[in-house]
Amino acid sequence: MTPPDCPSASLRLQIDRQALAANWRALDRLSGNAQAGAAVKADAYGLGAVHAATVLREAGARQFFVAHCGEASELLPHIPAQEISVLHGPIDAQQAQFFKTAGVRPVVNSVQQARLWLDVGGGACDLMIDTGMNRLGICPGDYADETVAQLEVESLLSHLVSADEDGPLSEKQLRLFRDAAAVIPAKRRSLANSAGIALGADYHFDLTRPGLALYGGVPRPELADVIQQVAYPQVRVIQTRCVQQGDTVGYNAMFTAPHAMRTATLSLGYADGFLRSWPQGTAFRFGDHSLPLIGRISMDMVILDCTKVPDLAAGDWVDVPYDLTQASSSGLSPYEMLTLLGRRFDRVLV
Numbered sequence: 001m002t003p004p005d006c007p008s009a010s011l012r013l014q015i016d017r018q019a020l021a022a023n024w025r026a027l028d029r030l031s032g033n034a035q036a037g038a039a040v041k042a043d044a045y046g047l048g049a050v051h052a053a054t055v056l057r058e059a060g061a062r063q064f065f066v067a068h069c070g071e072a073s074e075l076l077p078h079i080p081a082q083e084i085s086v087l088h089g090p091i092d093a094q095q096a097q098f099f100k101t102a103g104v105r106p107v108v109n110s111v112q113q114a115r116l117w118l119d120v121g122g123g124a125c126d127l128m129i130d131t132g133m134n135r136l137g138i139c140p141g142d143y144a145d146e147t148v149a150q151l152e153v154e155s156l157l158s159h160l161v162s163a164d165e166d167g168p169l170s171e172k173q174l175r176l177f178r179d180a181a182a183v184i185p186a187k188r189r190s191l192a193n194s195a196g197i198a199l200g201a202d203y204h205f206d207l208t209r210p211g212l213a214l215y216g217g218v219p220r221p222e223l224a225d226v227i228q229q230v231a232y233p234q235v236r237v238i239q240t241r242c243v244q245q246g247d248t249v250g251y252n253a254m255f256t257a258p259h260a261m262r263t264a265t266l267s268l269g270y271a272d273g274f275l276r277s278w279p280q281g282t283a284f285r286f287g288d289h290s291l292p293l294i295g296r297i298s299m300d301m302v303i304l305d306c307t308k309v310p311d312l313a314a315g316d317w318v319d320v321p322y323d324l325t326q327a328s329s330s331g332l333s334p335y336e337m338l339t340l341l342g343r344r345f346d347r348v349l350v
């Protein structure tokens, strides 16, 4: 007999499917003549790759980027193989064989990866060229390499270093990308991530690759009016307590009650991605009420001051502070805030 499932979650991540679809459509529109794809790597930035990719495909997306080979496997039952590209490329011959068998496109990032791909028979692939990131991608000296020349390149890619900032770097990368595109045959060219889309038509080419902005992040002010929040994390109260003046709360007695207080203990901790870098006083919300964080964040719990909310009770759902568009007081980037959300969240499309 299979053991019964836990009947209800105490951490949930509500994903607004309409907002997700609307964000893709807005980014596709802003991409002009180019088509917008979707970066769904890292479990769609923590929101759940299968859910997200399904919604994005319904909205019109036809090109999905994952980073790892295993992430492609997860999508394969839901997304046509030829619409999946794997950014890290084949790291060994076994992965190259998997891509070939599955019909997924590897992004070839080096002459060595080109060799691995050709050795399993080759076929359509994407090709990453380095224009300044110095992370992955072939360098100008290898554009004419005879192994690279044998590739059947669907999309020629490069990645912008700092499209979220103003400065000369993006323009320099644009020039280098055009130079590469002039000598490397490819069906399509793709340079822009979310922020790159906002840099204008010069950066759009044939395909754009938004990630962050799909999920509610706003990497440039030009996108502020078009991008909607998608992810809403919520957590349940496990118990409420009364503490007396002078009592301390939590590990290392970091908080001392200045007066008698009522507190609430919630089932969210750093193991769920709510890191200890969030400061004291960080405001959780219950309806219109604000509930400040007190004491040190534990692995599985946080403690809030709920003195002003006498009707808050065990089992209630509280909103976790999660505005991606505000520079976060935790010191985390919006990318980190999204991808840290742990496995204990029940991810639900609403």
Ligand SMILES: *Cc1c(COP(=O)(O)O)cnc(C)c1O
Pocket (backbone or CB within 6 Å): 039, 041, 087, 158, 159, 192, 193, 194, 195, 209, 210, 211, 212, 213
């Ligand atoms: C992650 C990634 C993207 C998406 O970037 P965002 O800044 O999240 O829009 C696009 N292209 C590549 C190569 C990536 O690694």
